[in-house]
Amino acid sequence: MQGKGLINFLVIMVTIACLYSLSFTFVTRKVERDAEAYAQGDIAKEKAYLDSMAGEVVYNLGIAQYTYREAKGNEIALGLDLKGGMNVTMEVSLQELVRNLANNPKDENFNKALQNAAVRSKTSQSGYVDLFVDEFKNLSLGTSLASFFATKDNSAYVKPNSTDAQVHDFLQQEATNAIDNSFKVLRTRIDKFGVTSPNIQLQQGTNRILIELPGVTDEDRVRKLLQGSAKLEFWETYDNMEIYPMLDNVNNALANALKDTTEVAQRTGDTTEADTSDGGLLASLGAGKDSLDTDSFDNNQLAQENPLFNVLRPSTVMAANNQITLAPGPIVGYASLRDTAKVNRHFENPVVKQIIPGNVKLLWGVKPSARNPEQLELYAVKPSGVDAGPILGGNVITDAKDDFDQQNNNPMVTMYMNSEGAREWRRITAAASADQNNKQAIAIVLDGVVYSAPTVQGEIPNGISQITGNFKIEDTKDLANVLKAGRLPTTARIVEDAVVGPTLGQAAIDAGTNSAVIGLVIVLIFMILYYNRAGWVANIAVLFNVFFILGVLASLNAVLTLPGIAGIVLTMGTAVDANVLIYERIREEMTLGKSIRQAIADGYKHAMSSILDSQITTFLVGAILFFFGSGPILGFATTLMVGIITSLFTSIFISRVIFEWMLARDWKISVSFPWSANTLKNANFGFVQNRKKFYLASLVFIVIGLGFIFTKGFSWGVDFQGGRAYTVRFEKPIDLEEVRKNLNDAFQLNTEVKIFGSQNQVRVTTAYQVDETSDEANQEVLAKLNEGLSKVADNKSEILSSYKVSPSIASDMKTRAIYAAIFSIIVIALYILFRFRKWQYSMGAAISTLHDALIILGLFSILDGVVPFALDIDQHFVAALLTVVAYSVNDTVVVFDRLREYLGLSKYKNQDMGETVNLAINRTLSRTIITSLTLVFVLAVLFVFGGEVIRGFSFAILVGIIVATYSSIFLAAPLVVDFGKNLAEDEKEPAGSGKDVGNNQPLKPAKA
Secondary structure, three states, X not given: OOOHHHHHHHHHHHHHHHHHHHHHHHHHHHHHHHHHHHHOOOHHHHHHHHHHHOOOXXXXXXXXXXXXXXXXXXXXXXXXXXXXXXXXXXXEOHHHHHHHHOOOOOOHHHHHHHHHHHXXXXXXXXXXXXXXXXXXXXXXXXXOOHHHHOOOOOOOOOOOOOOHHHHHHHHHHHHHHHHHHHHHHHHHHHHHHOOOOOEEEEEOOOOEEEEEEEOOOOHHHHHHHHHOOOOEEEEEEOOHHHHXXXXXXXXXXXXXXXXXXXXXXXXXXXXXXXXXXXXXXXXXXXXXXXXXXXXXXXXXXXXXXXXXXXXXXXXXXXXXXXXXXXXXXXXXXXXXXXHHHHHHHHHHOHHHHOOOOOOOEEEEEXXXXXXXXXXXXXXXXXXXXXXXXXXXXXXXXXXXEEEEOOOOOOEEEEEEEOHHHHHHHHHHHHHHOOOOOOOOEEEEEEOOEEEXXXXXXXXXXXXXXXXXXXXXXXXXXXXXXXXXXXXXXXXXXXXXXXXXXXXXXXXXXXXXXXXXHHHHHHHHHHHHHHHHHHHHHHHHXXXXXXXXXXXXXXXXXXXXXXXXXXXXHHHHHHHHHXXXXXXXXXXXXXXXXXXXXXXXXXXXXXXXXXXXXXHHHXXXXXXXXXXXXXXXXXXXXXXXXXXXHHHHHHHHXXXXXXXXXHHHOOOOOOOOOOOOOOOOOOOOEOOOOOHHHHHHHHHHHHHHHHHHHHHOOOEEOHHHXXXXXXXXXXXXXXXXXXXXXXXXXHHOOOOEEEEOOXXXXXXXXXXXXXXXXXXXXXXXXXXXXXXXXXXXXXOOEXXXXXXXXXXXXXXXXHHHHHHHHHHHHHHHHHHHHHHHOOHHHXXXXXXXXHHHHHHHHHHHHHHOOOOOOOOEEOHHHHHHHHHHHHHHHHHHHHHHHHXXXXXXXXXXXXXXXXXXXXXXXXXXXHHHHHXXXXXXXXXXXXXXXXOHHHHHHHHHHHHHHHXXXXXXXXXXXXXXXXXXXXXXOOOOOOOOOOOOOOOOOXXXXXXX
């Protein structure tokens, strides 16, 4: 084997890299087990423990050290369907944005255009701005857009004589800015929420933001936190020297309170109350247990003597005389990221609240300090005016730009205000800079977080301000976006959310783990039983493959979902496909009398083309699925693509390294048992001769399926039709009709109720208030649901999960799914055309894959309501359908590859085309059947043990594999005969080919 040393080195390096990536998961799991043991079931204590560990080094590799937070960011994160939590899709209201940009005009046609665009956006793929401009032009003939948008605030961008195209571009840019700003605001809010490993993604090309919050249980708090308008404010600040005495008093009060508690405990002999780690009673203050949260104290002498300053370091500098002194400015302290929760608890203490005056407000900075990336800055701001609030609101901002100062070319931000704001800003800046020796800072605050607190250098008369400082370029971009966020407050509403309870998440983990383990065992046993010692080699490659998949997923910071686990199980089946191709080819080479060493070398060589073609087509479908999918389906697509790459690596390189190692030691290598050596070896079925019978059979089944589709239709999943879905568990088995009747009465419309797994668990789907996304609508639907469930006699119920999708999202998902299916078939046909250079191959593959899709769609319509599990058409189904399409082509190109090989040999130039195609099908039949059987085994395991959430998904793939195997044998290749009678004319014999690979006897067709 050429390059043996390089391959060995590559295998070792990839193994080490995967071990490194996976090691973070083991480290974080240990920390979390320690937290569970410490908390003894107390969720608050467990969270406090993990917060305290956030900045602690938990992984020391010598050359690098990692804190718990850093290790957590590198682990394999579990998706919500496995861990529980909340998944939210926010949609930025561009209708509100456009109305605000025009200063809320009363014009009837203008507002009608806004409404029409909002209605059309639910079903159209065009952006809201495009739809609005189109509607406006239709309703307001002869009226220019500039007449509405050429306002004083927009004067820098829109003039009275601006064209409609220029105004359109302005609106489009403002819409993009609003979406980006909302994304940054939401990200900051989520960081404040304190969720472990949150995920927030801007869905490119849309006005939607996807948010995943694992472990969250307070749904109402999340909804309120995310849906509030961004609130930009300017606050006066205190100087650090003014605030330090107050902080010192707080520190002393906490120390005295803790000391008194300890003394009381010692006098009474009650050591429990003296245990500062568990929260003792402050009997000496007579305030009761809730008076001081002693969980915020560390149990050591320094912490007891300086409770506050142990977790909040005062802001100091080194003076000219080498003495430490208080630093000037609005920053009053620094706290480690892991200690901010403790500081907050100290400040919330009733004893401390008596010390902090009402005209002092303490706010955290938005991100870690430039001085120390593990610390946050604490600012002291001054409530002003009769409302005791900010000195100025963000609504006076007209624009903000990130720029560079002309003198030093350093990053800065230029801020513009309207006339009203400029007048007030002039007064504020004059007062703040009046004392030349003690100039004050103004804090820029968004949602209660300080983004910047620049010191005012002088009076600013015209409302144009330059904010400079120790900025990076990305800092100025963020600050400019924050300032613009206050200019046009636009809301973001929840259009899709899913809540998964921890109980259902644990059940999903158990189901996924069981299916993965059982599937792996079945694959390993089958390969040994069929391929003898070579089966052991394939099994080692499969184990490496699973290990590499997990390692790569960890290195990519991918989220592991239940469909992702299904992807791993499926990959275990497809991982042996390359080995099967190689082994079947080795057996053919040995039939020609070659030695085992030469047979192995030639087997790898001749199988390579088929391996690459089959895996590349599957990878292309995975990429399309990744591009068009969302949520858990992304996890499946990621796993599928990663699995294809790793399976190629393990089957081509690792198995070859093992074989070379065995050959070097003269080990006996066998690729079959006596019973399996001749399986389908001389298969001689007349597939081509009987092809019209199979065409007719397929056509009949497709017609029957289409009949059911057009008459009975499908059971659409909630993500394709909109609405709300709930998973409900009862204490005892239920009467399905009773539950359905009660819910129909409660909602006053037909409600879909299906058994979901066991007889005491159902999935409820309702279209009640489908167009409403407000908290009030959510509560109303939930109340109706509980009303109906409560009427089920003597059977308590629990809602395990909920899922809400707005009609606009559902329409978009359905459209993207259709595009994904069509695009997949086109891309595959183009790839086959590129590889095989003949349109006949592409046409055969395209018809075959379309046949498979129609058969599966027909089966889902026919069997819906007949089988005892849900057969919904949803995102999971689309993923399954495209996976089947990929496998169908995978199977087909193996036959095509052998056909192309035969057509390149001189002895087949003048042979009947039908006989050559039939020979290619029969010679690859063994590989087709073995690979299909392996997949059927693992998919049957996934179907039985994978859990109810993906039962329809696994059923679609299971049936699809059987249908795809049928079409690749009976349709795809035979269709090439009908399309390409003279296909062999332009084929050239490959260099070095001198004999047929396979049976040299004349082909005598037999009846299939």
